[in-house]
Amino acid sequence: MAEVTNNEIVQALTEKFGGQIIGVNEPYGLLTFETTKDVIIEVLRFLKENTTTNFNFLTDITAVHYPEKKHGIAVVYHLHSMVQKIRIRVKVFIDEHHPTIPTATVLWNSANWMERETYDFFGVKFEGHPDLRRILNMDELGVHPMLKQYPLEDPNRVDKKDEYFGR
Amino acid sequence: MNHNQPVYTDNDPQNELVTLNLGPTHPATHGVFQNVIQLDGERIVSGVSTIGYIHRAFEKIAEHRPFYQITPLTDRLNYCSSPINNMGWHMTVEKLLNIQMPKRVDYLRVIIMELSRIADHIICNTIIAQDTGATTTFLYLFQFREHIYEIFEEICGARLTTNIGRIGGFERDFNDIAFAKINKFLKEFPVALKEFESLLNRNRIFIDRTSGVACVTAEQGLDYGWTGPLLRSTGVDYDVRVSEPYASYQDFDFEIPVGTTGDIYDRYRVRNEEMWQSLRLIEQGMEKLKSEPAGIFHADVPEFYLPAKEEVYNNMEALIYHFKIVMGEIDAPKAEVYHAVEGGNGELGFYLINDGGRTPYRLHFRRPSFINYQMFAPMSKGMLLSDAIINMSSMNIIAGELDA
Numbered sequence: 001m002a003e004v005t006n007n008e009i010v011q012a013l014t015e016k017f018g019g020q021i022i023g024v025n026e027p028y029g030l031l032t033f034e035t036t037k038d039v040i041i042e043v044l045r046f047l048k049e050n051t052t053t054n055f056n057f058l059t060d061i062t063a064v065h066y067p068e069k070k071h072g073i074a075v076v077y078h079l080h081s082m083v084q085k086i087r088i089r090v091k092v093f094i095d096e097h098h099p100t101i102p103t104a105t106v107l108w109n110s111a112n113w114m115e116r117e118t119y120d121f122f123g124v125k126f127e128g129h130p131d132l133r134r135i136l137n138m139d140e141l142g143v144h145p146m147l148k149q150y151p152l153e154d155p156n157r158v159d160k161k162d163e164y165f166g167r
Numbered sequence: 168m169n170h171n172q173p174v175y176t177d178n179d180p181q182n183e184l185v186t187l188n189l190g191p192t193h194p195a196t197h198g199v200f201q202n203v204i205q206l207d208g209e210r211i212v213s214g215v216s217t218i219g220y221i222h223r224a225f226e227k228i229a230e231h232r233p234f235y236q237i238t239p240l241t242d243r244l245n246y247c248s249s250p251i252n253n254m255g256w257h258m259t260v261e262k263l264l265n266i267q268m269p270k271r272v273d274y275l276r277v278i279i280m281e282l283s284r285i286a287d288h289i290i291c292n293t294i295i296a297q298d299t300g301a302t303t304t305f306l307y308l309f310q311f312r313e314h315i316y317e318i319f320e321e322i323c324g325a326r327l328t329t330n331i332g333r334i335g336g337f338e339r340d341f342n343d344i345a346f347a348k349i350n351k352f353l354k355e356f357p358v359a360l361k362e363f364e365s366l367l368n369r370n371r372i373f374i375d376r377t378s379g380v381a382c383v384t385a386e387q388g389l390d391y392g393w394t395g396p397l398l399r400s401t402g403v404d405y406d407v408r409v410s411e412p413y414a415s416y417q418d419f420d421f422e423i424p425v426g427t428t429g430d431i432y433d434r435y436r437v438r439n440e441e442m443w444q445s446l447r448l449i450e451q452g453m454e455k456l457k458s459e460p461a462g463i464f465h466a467d468v469p470e471f472y473l474p475a476k477e478e479v480y481n482n483m484e485a486l487i488y489h490f491k492i493v494m495g496e497i498d499a500p501k502a503e504v505y506h507a508v509e510g511g512n513g514e515l516g517f518y519l520i521n522d523g524g525r526t527p528y529r530l531h532f533r534r535p536s537f538i539n540y541q542m543f544a545p546m547s548k549g550m551l552l553s554d555a556i557i558n559m560s561s562m563n564i565i566a567g568e569l570d571a
Binding site for chain 2: 027028030032056057058059060062064065076078082085087089108109110112113114117121134135136137138145146152
């Protein structure tokens with residue numbers, strides 16, 4: 001099968017979605033672009049089901065927090081075409097005060113726990129997710145700890161006495 | 168609703184089902200996994216996995232550590248094959264910094280990574296046998312895991328959580344004892360592995376317990392994000408070492424074994440065959456090393472490679488670089504990079520965002536155990552409890568990698 005180049009993928013995407021595909025670049029050869037949360041599922045579906053792109057495998061979903069940006073949470077999808085042996089990275093920037101985005105579980109079952117993890121750590125609410133609960137942290141935690149406003153424990157704190165911990 | 172409670176489907180109007188709390192510390196699950204299952208006799212009606220018991224917030228900690236201090240965190244992901252994690256992380260940073268490795272370092276890395284793959288697969292396959300009742304094989308093959316750890320010990324001083332290598336190469340060259348131990352292992356292990364296979368491959372009891380149990384189709388495997396030996400047992404020949412070669416895997420001649428039905432027996436056979444292929448890779452690596460200039464064990468990148476301690480005390484440049492690396496002041500490009508290696512359980516990915524600070528802006532681990540494990544509860548429906556136990560063993564879920 002003929003190799004599909006990154007340019008051809010971008011061309012196919014812009015033909016279909018027009019101005020919704022922005023910020024295209026290729027850091028270290030990995031095609032990266034941004035889109036909006038209105039069309040993200042359509043974009044993923046197009047990438048998955050189109051026979052020329054054929055990104056059949058969802059590698060990863062995660063998020064990044066940029067507190068200084070207007071839309072402060074980037075949800076990052078890594079897709080992989082095992083046939084073409086290429087990867088692609090899709091980013092969606094969403095408002096950190098109302099972080100909602102449609103769920104990708106309609107396309108891949110593997111998205112289930114990845115989205116739960118992202119919800120747990122960043123508070124991103126995946127609309128339509130069948131079971132959006134915390135996954136690694138306890139429910140009483142109350143915060144989404146990977147957000148940048150939550151620091152690690154101060155290593156110099158003095159109220160934690162070693163004797164209480166058997167040290 | 169309290170969110171910590173597992174969700175049950177309302178499929179028991181007459182209260183005839185038994186709810187069994189399997190785990191978090193149960194001798195049959197080999198790790199900290201909790202599954203609340205509903206049983207009808209011995210058959211599982213539904214199950215809910217609860218994970219996170221050994222979550223240690225590595226991604227958060229990594230945002231507060233310079234690059235070289237993140238290596239010990241990766242040790243503790245899949246602690247059955249820590250060197251693969253260590254080198255995956257080193258290669259991610261090297262990709263970010265555009266460092267080319269000398270061939271000799273690549274070959275040394277391949278040798279170490281394949282040894283750890285064997286150690287990983289030894290654990291999984293012997294434990295499948297153990298859980299089906301064959302203790303002999305477990306005790307017999309486990310001594311070779313010990314021999315592998317002795318090789319690691321000779322190279323880096325540690326056994327389980329190895330922290331092996333540095334960004335830019337290895338911390339020291341392999342000594343003669345290490346090479347002698349590798350050669351000894353190459354001679355002794357095939358004999359034992361052959362015997363191991365002859366004990367199990369055509370064993371009636373073992374086949375009855377494993378063949379046709381927990382079959383998975385390729386479509387299901389891909390849909391649930393399976394990678395590694397699990398996906399290959401369903402018949403998909405996806406291996407990161409081949410599809411995106413790193414560490415000069417393209418120089419080696421090896422095969423990717425695949426199964427057909429994705430049942431437990433296929434997974435066992437795929438892992439066993441991978442051990443044979445790993446042996447081939449190590450042999451080729453040892454052969455290739457002979458034609459490489461001796462004594463090269465790191466790339467010539469003093470600004471990124473942590474210098475030896477004697478150098479730091481006696482040499483001005485080394486002291487400067489040491490200080491800058493330890494303080495996280497290296498000149499790394501502001502970029503994001505994704506790098507994947509073939510871990511013991513599948514595609515182990517590192518998604519690193521560097522914003523020019525002392526520490527990563529964000530580091531995400533794509534952990535194969537985490538993603539493989541989510542199929543466990545759905546696929547256990549309708550299975551016998553004893554089959555579900557060996558199904559979990561054959562998935563080789565490592566708690567450290569599951570929870571990060």
